[in-house]
Amino acid sequence: MTYIVEGESGPWEVVIGLEVHAQITSNAKLFSGAATAFGAEPNAQVSFIDAGFPGMLPVINHECVAQAVRTGLGLNAKVNLWSRFDRKNYFYADLPQGYQISQYAHPIIGEGAIDIELADGSTKTIGITRLHLEQDAGKSQHDQHPTKSFIDLNRSGVALMEVVSEPDMRSPEEAGAYLTKLRQIMRYLGTCDGNMDEGSMRADVNVSVRKAGEGFRTRCEVKNVNSIRFVMQAVETEARRQVEVWESGGTVEQETRLFDTSRGITRSMRSKEDAHDYRYFPDPDLPPLVIDAAWVEGLKAALPELPDARRARYVRDYGITPYDAHVLTLERETAAYYETVAKGRDAKQAANWVMGDLFAAINRTKSSIAEPPVSAADLGALLDLMADGTLSGKLAKEVFEVMVETGRAPGAIVEERGLKQVTDTGAIEAVIDQVLAANADKVAEYRSGKDKLFGFFVGQTMKAMQGKGNPALVNDVLKQKLS
Amino acid sequence: MHPTDFTLAGALAALNEGAISAEELTRAHVAAVEALNPKLNAFITTTSEKALDAARASDARRKRGEAGPLEGIPLAIKDLFCTEGVRTTAGSKILGNFIPPYESTVTAQLKRDGAVFLGKANLDEFAMGSSNLTSAYGGVLNPWQRKDDPSARLVPGGSSGGSAAAVAARMALGATGTDTGGSIRQPAAFCGITGIKPTYGRCSRFGIVAFASSLDQAGPFARTVEDCAILLRSMAGHDPKDSTSANQPVPDFAAACGRSVKGMRIGVPREYRLDGMPAEIEKLWRQGLDWLRDAGAEIVDISLPHTKYALPTYYIVAPAEASSNLARYDGVRFGLRVAEKDSDLRDLYERTRAEGFGAEVRRRIMIGTYVLSAGYYDAYYLKAQKIRALIASDFDAAWAKVDAIVTPATPSAAFAEGENADDPVKMYLNDVFTVTANLAGLPGLALPTGLDHQGLPLGLQVIGRAFDEETVFAVGAALERAADFKAMPAMRAGA
Amino acid sequence: MSLDTATVRRVAALARLRLEEQDVARVQGELNGILGWIEQLQAVNTDGVEPMAGGTPGGVAAMPMREDVVTDGGQAEAVLANAPDREGEYFGVPKVVE
Structure with a gap:
């Protein structure tokens, strides 16, 4: 314009x-x-x-x-x-x-x-x-x-x-x-x-x-x-x-x-x-x-990769949007951080975490990408815990906040606080059985066609499991039990 | 023999043999300085106590078998060389209280080699002058006198007038000088001694108060060609602190003094035969060429066609550089400050510089500022740089035909105070034979070869190829042997 | 080219040399004498000549370079020792208003 x-x-x-x-x-x-x-x-x-x-x-x-x-x-x-x-x-x-x-x-x-x-x-x-x-x-x-x-x-x-x-x-x-x-x-x-x-x-x-x-x-x-x-x-x-x-x-x-x-x-x-x-x-x-x-x-041969080239490579190799690539390459330190997180992982998810949670944490703690509140390696490890199903997205956010506060690695936090996601179907079934028994009236309503109540059962189950239930499994078991 | 009558080489030999100690040698020169300086004003600052301490330390080194090549030799240092802890004025009021916290490379090398410094020699202010009369610390009296008018106050030449007078009057065995347009060679000729301006880049300029950076070059004074050669070897050499310092090996210049000139081709530039040149200068020149021919050299007529433009070219280039080099004297970090109570910064600058600099320095700063100013740069400065290139290429062409060039050193013998004073240009003409070597960056040596009708010394100049001081010394030494110049100034130590 | 008095004053101001009014004419005369003598250079044909800034044949043709190492400084005392007006660790000058 x-x-x-x-x-x-x-x-x-x-x-x-x-x-x-x-x-x-x-x-x-x-x-x-x-x-x-x-x-x-x-x-x-x-x-x-x-x-x-x-x-x-x-x-x-x-x-x-x-x-x-x-x-x-x-x-x-x-x-x-x-x-x-x-x-x-x-x-x-x-x-x-x-x-x-x-x-x-x-x-x-x-x-x-x-x-x-x-x-x-x-x-x-x-x-x-x-x-x-x-x-x-x-x-x-x-x-x-x-x-x-x-x-x-x-x-x-x-x-x-x-x-x-x-x-x-x-x-x-x-x-x-x-x-x-x-x-x-x-x-x-x-x-x-x-x-x-x-x-x-x-x-x-x-x-x-x-x-x-x-x-x-x-x-x-x-x-x-x-x-x-x-x-x-x-x-x-x-x-x-x-x-x-x-x-x-x-x-x-x-x-x-x-x-x-x-x-x-x-x-x-x-x-x-x-x-x-x-x-x-x-x-x-x-x-x-x-x-x-x-x-x-x-000197020319030894020059580092410059922003334009790096941005193009991110779009091409990582499949992220040109805007995200632009933001992530503005500072050399950010780009280096991002590449460490993205390497061997879901590059788009990495971009979202860096530009979302990490940038927010940097702002909040008044730190900088050069001295980040969470190291790139730790953020990568957190993404790995999501990928292998150990943490749900919601739990991961909680763990991230603890990482910002304590500066500790995600694995240790998960261990210590028992935040590990429950993927044992039997354990989930047991909780769901209790939830359904305690809410027999709602079960009846649901069965009579009030589909919207499904979310209520998920919420009650997760609450009972302190949020550690694997969301996909909770969904599957609930559907099964309510059908 | 009185210790002040030694040549530098002779003194070194005597010191080596133990015939004299450095302390005795220095004491004799300190006494000469004390006796003669009140009359000659050759030194602005004397450092007798430091000199005696240095001499004793020198004797101790010699005793330990650690004697340097100049061990125990008392010298005068032109007050343009910064000397750590010793006031350095550049002959100017503006640096009247300046004590450098550093040492120039040239003086550091002389000290390294064992030399003893007697004090800081007088000079024209910021080395601008040919009479030593522009010094803020008073003129220097030439120790020579006119036969029929001994009371006439003759100038020693300039700008290194104090250095030349001190060596001529046997107050020092040698001295340092600097030469921007002739400031070593002209005073050497006026005082009947020898001096060489080496090739540009031969001696480091680090720590020498700058006049015109592309022309300034340090060099020695002494009473013989060989003594100059000995001093130059200590003064010369590559210095990483000066970007224009040449990375050239320093040969044994003294050894070159013994070289034969047989078969050498000596150039005689026809453009140096000036209209109205005194007959005795003409005769001196011809005599010098005859001596060289007798020694087996071939005399060759050459042409340096742009010679007559050298002086006006110099009077653009040197003031231009000076106007910039002297901008740092502003009353802020060192030196004189002159201000009224309500002076603003600009007024402080203008008062400090107007009162701190003498008339000749102000004149040259004005000329230099003008020729660099908007609208005049091409007509003056750029034009001068091009003519400088032509002057240098004249010499390049000459070197195809000759190995060295011999000319008179000055157009006259020493003049008296007051003469040449009415017109700056008349004063500038003193450098007519010497300035070309500065513009082309070439080595030039002046030595006394005769006396004029008043009994005053006259000198010849030998110019050589860049970094071929050895040939210059060889030719100079041949002239020295033939001339057998034995005359001595009226005012001298032991006289 | 000869200098008028306005130029003489302007040049003195550029060079930060206080010039008293009664000296202007004398200085003008001296400078014009020198510049008139220099004028002869205009007669020289310099077409196609490369200007020579300095140096000498066989001398330093290209600037030597220094390593990027800190070898100097840390000597505020020595730097300030000759100052006509030293204010603590600073040089003092009349207040500059921009």
Whole structure:
């Protein structure tokens, strides 16, 4: 469905492109040997290189290059065997060198494309313009002192990938789906942890509006949006603002804007007088980045299965619906969990349990698929107990709840609590005989044609058996006795 | 013989034989520094106590049979090399209180090999200059004097003016320098000593305050070619901390000094014959070529057609890189901060940098910022990079015909303070013969081969192929033997 | 290309160099002197020439790489020791408002 902003002059189309800054998963920084872990004491993970001390020189981290290449391959993009680092010159308190080392003219990754999934079940291809490597800046804290900002350089020099999309998105939903997919791919690849809360992924959102059939109008860049929800909100609000500007006879100026999350609006970020002039030039401290085609092939061969392929395989091999396959492959951990449960079992039943009871339990216990309340092996064992008739569906749900509470294996719980289903026909007959004897009037009614009472006898029998009677056997014996 | 009159090789031999101890040798040089530095201002910071401690430790090592190749040799260190725990100013007010918590690779290697550091030598601010007059710590007096005007204050050249003056005045047996456009070779020539800028990538730049990263290269000063060769061997070598450091074996440069030049082809680039070049420079050059011919070399006329564009090219590339390299001096993490009570961050930056940097540094930052700015990049910076490529390919073509190139080192002898001061471009022309080797990344050695009519030293330059310093040393040593340069500056230790 | 005073001011601002009003004309003169001298480069034909960023023949042609191992950091004291304004474990600057 087409997303439209209704203006006074009629409908407007929205054009969106995203520049996503993703922190590369690595032990050490892009150009220094300092650590990258989140949450360290201020300035504890800083080398003199990261702090821009005199005479300090950058040496690139091989793994960061590999991570960029893996990501490029995951985005179906061209890998450039020759690339280069430029300096982007500007002054800022948390930019110690006075420049950011980035790949401006010659990025390591060129054009690519990914498919995004939309709510109506359709997919859309979004073009990737490029991916390049660059350094992150430090962090300024503005709330620690009445007249000062405090600078922490722990982030300074951490490796980032900037992934630039084509202006191919046309709605907040598409922007959200793109970011979701990009995050999913990088998490599958292990190249970015995608923790938006910790700043591992931030997006600059380029938004413009236009009338149907027009070329592009001037765009604005909404900087540093740090959640998928905010990206969608920023698109919506910025598009509406631009429509208002155009319709009131004004002109949208190309500028950088900030998304004010508390008020849900965007506002101009920097005044025009200090127009950006980054004075890019090749970093003379760094020779060109030259990588080997065979090495790239090796990385390609070692890539894990990506979400699209995995989803298709689930539909094909497990026979589950495309929607279920989509949900189960959103996170690599979920997919791995599901595959453990489904292996050698009823794959559809496994899908239902994972998406139903397990997800509910995760929500309820505020845990995660990475640290699930019930292990995949235990859930599999529970399914086995149903398959061999030990547990009814109802009992299985009860056992599952105990598993969530205690973290114990289903077999042990069944043993201990005597929850084992009764499949002994004689025992069932004995109970049924008692039930029928105690309800002779109802038996008479049933026999005189009141069929609906059958459920009553099942209920009474199960109640007498504390729910442990095998439902199929109970049914059979009852039918027999009542006929 | 006074201990300060040793050559470096001679001192090593004397130390080896036990004729002198490192402590005695250092004490003599410390005394020379104390006596002469108040006049020459060759050192910004002296570290006499540390030097004597280091010398005693050196004697102990020698006693244990653990003597390194430079064991006990007192040196001056250009104050552009970061030295752990010892103030490093880069000749600038902006780093006036900076104490590096790390050691440059070059100085670490010199220490590893047993050298003793006397202190931090004066220099033009951030190595930008050819006179040492841009230093925030005052100019350096050239120890040589004009015959007919001994009171004229002559400059030692720059930017490594303090290093050159210290070695010439026998305050140190050798010194480190850096050379971005001629900053080792021009002061060596002005002070009548020897200095070599090795091939780009030969010495690590790690821990050296950067001026122009694609041109900067460290090298030694000493009073003989062989002494330079000995020092370079310790300074050179691959460093994984510098991405531009070459992974090339370090040969025994001193051994190359004894090589014959017989059969070598020596290039004479016609473009280095400048209009209005003083006759005595012309004569010095011809004399040098005659000596080499006499030693069996073949003299070959060559052309380096883009030579005349080298200096203006340099004055785009170097300021551009400098404008970016010097952005880190912002008053936040180290060095000077200048702010008013109500200064915002931007005002703090602008005041700190305007007051912290001297006029020449500010000028070059402005030029560099301008040539990189939007709309001018292609016309200036990209154009300069292309001409740089042409200059490098001129040399490539020459190497098909010759093994080394010999030119004058400077267009004149040392000038006096105040001369050349009216016009920055006039000052820049000092580097006209040296700057090409930086742009092409080639090794260049300057050595004294004669005196001008005022009794001031004049030098020749030997340029070689990339990573062929051995040939450069061989040619330099041949010139040195023939010139038999014995003149000494008026101001020197033991004089 | 010669610089007007507005450009001189703009360049000084880009470089974060405070420029007093009375110095603008002098600085303009110096810069124009240097740029005028540099202008001779425009006469050189550089068609088809690949720009040279640095280095030397036989030097480092491709960037060397480092292993992904933590070898540095854990030295906040040393990092902060030279700071003109140290605020606990942070560098202090005048408050930045965005």
